[in-house]
Amino acid sequence: MADIDVNLTELPAAGAGARRPCMVLGTGNIGTDLMAKLLRSDGLELTAVVGIDPASPGLARAREAGLEASAEGIDWLLAAASPATIVFDATSAGAHRDHAPRLAAAGLRCIDLTPAKLGPSVVPVVNLDDHLDAPEINLITCGGQATIPIVAAVARVTEVPYAEMISAVASLSAGPGTRANIDEFTRATARGLEEIGGATRGKAIIVLNPADPPILMRNTVFCALDAGADQAAVAGSIAVMAAEVATYVPGYRLTTEPVFDDGRVSVFLEVTGAGDFLPPYAGNLDIMTAAAVRVGEELAKASLLEGVAQ
Amino acid sequence: MTSGDTPYPAKITVVDSTLRDGSHAKRHRLTVEQVRAVAGALDGAGVPWVEVSHGDGLGGSSLNYGLSLVDELELIAAATSVLTTSRLAVLLLPGIGTKDDLARARDLGAALVRVATHCTEADIAPQHLGLARDLGMTAVGFLMMAHLAPPEALATQARIMADAGAEVVYVTDSAGALLPSRAAERVEALRAVLPTDVAIGFHGHMNLDLGVANSIAAVRAGATWVDGATCGMGAGAGNTPTEVLAAVCDLEGIETGIDTFAAMDVAEDIVRPILDRLPFVGRSSLLLGYCGVYGSFLLHAEQAAKRFGVSEKEILLEVGRRKAVGGQEDMIVEVGAELAGLGLRQPGREA
Numbered sequence: 001m002a003d004i005d006v007n008l009t010e011l012p013a014a015g016a017g018a019r020r021p022c023m024v025l026g027t028g029n030i031g032t033d034l035m036a037k038l039l040r041s042d043g044l045e046l047t048a049v050v051g052i053d054p055a056s057p058g059l060a061r062a063r064e065a066g067l068e069a070s071a072e073g074i075d076w077l078l079a080a081a082s083p084a085t086i087v088f089d090a091t092s093a094g095a096h097r098d099h100a101p102r103l104a105a106a107g108l109r110c111i112d113l114t115p116a117k118l119g120p121s122v123v124p125v126v127n128l129d130d131h132l133d134a135p136e137i138n139l140i141t142c143g144g145q146a147t148i149p150i151v152a153a154v155a156r157v158t159e160v161p162y163a164e165m166i167s168a169v170a171s172l173s174a175g176p177g178t179r180a181n182i183d184e185f186t187r188a189t190a191r192g193l194e195e196i197g198g199a200t201r202g203k204a205i206i207v208l209n210p211a212d213p214p215i216l217m218r219n220t221v222f223c224a225l226d227a228g229a230d231q232a233a234v235a236g237s238i239a240v241m242a243a244e245v246a247t248y249v250p251g252y253r254l255t256t257e258p259v260f261d262d263g264r265v266s267v268f269l270e271v272t273g274a275g276d277f278l279p280p281y282a283g284n285l286d287i288m289t290a291a292a293v294r295v296g297e298e299l300a301k302a303s304l305l306e307g308v309a310q
Numbered sequence: 311m312t313s314g315d316t317p318y319p320a321k322i323t324v325v326d327s328t329l330r331d332g333s334h335a336k337r338h339r340l341t342v343e344q345v346r347a348v349a350g351a352l353d354g355a356g357v358p359w360v361e362v363s364h365g366d367g368l369g370g371s372s373l374n375y376g377l378s379l380v381d382e383l384e385l386i387a388a389a390t391s392v393l394t395t396s397r398l399a400v401l402l403l404p405g406i407g408t409k410d411d412l413a414r415a416r417d418l419g420a421a422l423v424r425v426a427t428h429c430t431e432a433d434i435a436p437q438h439l440g441l442a443r444d445l446g447m448t449a450v451g452f453l454m455m456a457h458l459a460p461p462e463a464l465a466t467q468a469r470i471m472a473d474a475g476a477e478v479v480y481v482t483d484s485a486g487a488l489l490p491s492r493a494a495e496r497v498e499a500l501r502a503v504l505p506t507d508v509a510i511g512f513h514g515h516m517n518l519d520l521g522v523a524n525s526i527a528a529v530r531a532g533a534t535w536v537d538g539a540t541c542g543m544g545a546g547a548g549n550t551p552t553e554v555l556a557a558v559c560d561l562e563g564i565e566t567g568i569d570t571f572a573a574m575d576v577a578e579d580i581v582r583p584i585l586d587r588l589p590f591v592g593r594s595s596l597l598l599g600y601c602g603v604y605g606s607f608l609l610h611a612e613q614a615a616k617r618f619g620v621s622e623k624e625i626l627l628e629v630g631r632r633k634a635v636g637g638q639e640d641m642i643v644e645v646g647a648e649l650a651g652l653g654l655r656q657p658g659r660e661a
């Protein structure tokens with residue numbers, strides 16, 4: 001699987017086969033799941049996991065995986081990172097607001113998984129190309145990662161005056177940060193449906209479901225359509241988009257054919273997590289870490305191309 | 311367990327939800343004229359609180375739950391304009407409505423908000439309860455689908471809401487699935503853990519025909535806030551009818567402050583004429599109560615059954631099996647589509 005013995009200093013300069021170094025900041029569930037995914041990335045080489053609690057199980061897991069692990073936080077990271085290092089911030093919105101200016105001052109690219117939302121909002125299959133140069137990128141919300149691609153798929157075929165999404169996630173997969181700031185989810189996701197998905201107006205709804213065993217993340221997207229919209233083209237575009245998302249979120253799938261009636265298309269989809277560290281029902285968390293890795297890999301690819309061009 | 315040995319509270323506060331829970335029964339098509347007429351009549355009958363919102367709370371107007379014919383803010387303003395002694399309440403479900411929605415409702419005269427969560431998810435409510443307090447509103451917690459949580463677990467959740475500023479916490483029987491003894495156990499469990507200055511409420515439905523009986527059992531157990539809807543106009547087989555509640559409370563010696571004869575007139579003369587159908591324990595609404603399915607799913611299941619040509623009963627049973635909670639109306643359409651053979655999950659059709 002992952003070649004974790006490669007020493008950063010032995011890496012060849014940008015060129016075919018080179019992997020770009022990255023570090024994970026944050027040693028909670030998200031940070032640990034990211035670690036598992038990054039360890040098998042072709043384009044990225046995870047060089048360290050950084051936290052602030054020496055007793056954190058996440059740091060212990062990083063050490064077990066043969067990675068460098070520090071409990072000295074952003075200070076350690078800034079000292080240890082090479083200029084090419086991509087930083088995945090999986091801490092909290094508050095911590096990220098402290099990290100962001102320091103990472104920017106050091107010229108380090110950052111992919112932000114917290115709700116701080118300081119950089120441009122990105123869904124990898126929709127608008128990453130517009131933000132390849134951004135100092136940091138934010139990943140909106142889990143529901144946004146799941147549903148914005150569908151809205152974009154419809155909007156590239158026909159006008160979408162209104163899009164609405166409903167995410168239902170297992171209670172166990174919604175952490176205290178999400179719960180204490182649930183308005184941020186609805187606002188940020190609705191904005192993403194508009195600004196990235198291309199709907200004129202967007203609305204987002206989130207429901208926490210405590211069923212035991214836990215439910216898989218499920219999402220519904222409703223797009224209002226003009227009477228003359230080409231249904232076959234819309235359905236085709238949705239199928240293509242779903243397959244593209246599934247290239248980096250393997251558990252992403254439509255549960256029914258798109259349903260056309262009442263002047264709308266209804267799309268039902270479910271996200272099973274890869275089960276790297278987080279349990280498979282937590283598709284909502286998996287889609288965030290998977291999207292983060294995809295963004296990192298695309299940044300790495302873009303920098304390689306730049307290297308070649310230079 | 312509580313067979314009359316507990317002294318009744320002398321007085322309860324009634325919230326009439328005809329213009330909120332009744333929004334479900336009207337498929338969210340209430341008009342300004344209807345709202346003005348009902349709110350004015352409830353005010354005349356001395357009902358202390360009149361709740362006005364989309365059925366799924368502020369911000370509920372959506373393709374998922376049904377688009378409001380008239381913007382709820384316009385309806386709230388219409389109701390406020392006719393209230394003299396009654397005051398206006400609204401509902402908000404975190405995850406659907408936002409703090410902005412609440413602030414706008416308050417600007418139009420809402421003086422109380424029920425912040426509603428599934429019975430195990432109280433910790434998504436503090437943002438909104440806190441804002442309600444900051445805005446000078448009465449902050450109320452509303453624990454929905456209360457039949458799904460054992461009494462002690464429900465009490466723990468109630469405590470979270472009280473700690474976040476709720477002055478009243480409700481045992482909300484959204485599925486109309488509680489029996490009198492189970493309603494009482496839950497109220498008692500809340501009473502045991504909540505500070506004495508936090509009141510307990512009960513919100514009942516008629517899916518098992520027990521809304522009134524459950525409300526009286528809840529009052530015996532210590533509840534001092536009780537919800538009704540005039541003529542029972544509400545989700546599923548309807549709510550505890552306000553006029554029946556008022557009458558039974560009179561006979562039981564529980565003071566509501568409501569003029570019972572006037573409440574009967576509101577039901578007969580004002581609300582009954584605007585009902586799309588009489589609230590009734592039909593097969594589907596009975597199924598809701600019997601299987602413990604969220605009350606407002608009823609009309610959505612009926613619609614999906616027609617749309618896909620499948621059985622309404624099968625939809626409700628399958629949604630129940632998938633353990634849908636309040637707010638997951640979209641799952642009804644998905645289940646309908648799957649029952650109609652549009653599903654992609656069957657063996658051999660893996661996407």
